[in-house]
Amino acid sequence: MTDLDLGSAVMRPQWPWDADPESYWGAIDHAVQAYGAADSPVAVLELSALRHNLADLRARAAGVPIRVASKSLRVRSVIEQIVAVEGFAGVLAYDVAEAHWLATTGGISDVLVGYPSPNPRAIAALVADPVAAARVTLLVDSVEQLGLIGRAIAGASGDVRIAIDLDASYKTPLLGHIGVRRSPVRTEAQAVELAHHIVDRERMTLVGVMSYEAQVAGVGNEVPGKRLRNSVIGDIQRRSMIELIERRGAVVAAIREIADLEFVNAGGTGSIEATALDPSITDIAAGSGFFGGHLFDNYAHFKPAPAMSFALSVARVPARGMVTCLGGGWIASGPPGPDRLPLPVWPPGLEYVSREAAGEVQTPLQGTQARRLTVGDRVWLRHTKSGELSEHVNAVLIVDGDAVVGELPTYRGEGKCFL
Secondary structure, three states: OOOOOHHHOOOOOOOHHHHOHHHHHHHHHHHHHHHOOOOOOEEEEEHHHHHHHHHHHHHHHOOOOEEEEHHHOOOHHHHHHHHOOOOEEEEEEOOHHHHHHHHHOOOOOOEEEOOOOOOHHHHHHHHHOHHHHHHEEEEEOOHHHHHHHHHHOOOOOOOEEEEEEOOOOEEEOOOEEEOOOOOOOOOHHHHHHHHHHHHOOOOEEEEEEEEOOHHHHOOOOOOOOOHHHHHHHHHHHHHHHHHHHHHHHHHHHHHHOOOOOOEEEEOOHHHHHHHHOOOOOOEEEEOHHHHOOHHHHOOOOOOOOOOEEEEEEEEEEEEOOEEEEEOOOOOOOOOOOHHHOOEEEEOOOOEEOOOOOOOOOEEEEEOHHHHHOOOOOEEEEEOOOOHHHHHHOOEEEEEEOOEEEEEEEOOHHHOOOOO
């Protein structure tokens, strides 16, 4: 396994990816070309940018431990090495089978599954493995989910760790529901009722609470050219956190009267500073802030470095000022729109052909810089998100300075597909 030397993580006072993008992307391109062993598409993790992001996340958390959201990385060895760095603790997984794998093959001692699971076979396998059962916590927000878990573990001998998912959305008379549609558990009374259902069941132990303020963590508040929208979003986010900190604190205090909680997880990459002010929480989740997908460029209070990128190779030149690259249709999840497309970053000035955009097998790009490109040249892009990129490649090249220093397999490269 390539040693990423993440313990030496420091913030860069000057960001080469902003101050001198040609040098930054040119060095990556040169490193991959000199490496000579990778056909395109190829994914790259640039270490100076990753180390900067770790240091930035840790500084923003102000001493509160950060739980690594695995869905935004999906490279097991990178997850393991981040968790080993001071200031980072535990993993927020997205699937039970994934959590089982990380807890055993990955050796991670604290894994919270961040979503309720409807997969009884995976739950049964988890509970039947004493190592995994001691390290993994399942998330619930209803009695029905407890029933599914109870039926799944009926034939196994182990116990199961449980956490409650608390709704962290914001509600206003004018705008209604603001945030993601997650848990129906919102009030202190609802949380206490579910907590009693958990502690009253045999072989289930209530150990934690989770809540995700997506309307703060996942919504940019400095989108270029959207001044009024940014002002409104910023105001909503401030009001949302005031309401949530009070409500979450009351809920957590009430649950602590029922069970001995080990953790209270909250937040995400975009809300770290605000979430860290909540005295009821014990750790903050972060994922996209590590690799720095371009969806997270539009925040006023932090700017992740573009640590993860990918390159497509020019396969043909259909017209002057236009090239066609192999592959590239790696569209991010979420509401369909231009912001879900990969962002061409080098050579500068390239843009999509509107009638084709990013295609399943080929992606045409146009611009004056396209005139300088020929068959076999590479074009560098950033994915909208972070971990979704790892589903398209078997390995990630690790670039340090101007050299490739190793390769690390993605989940896909290790033969894993969880969702």
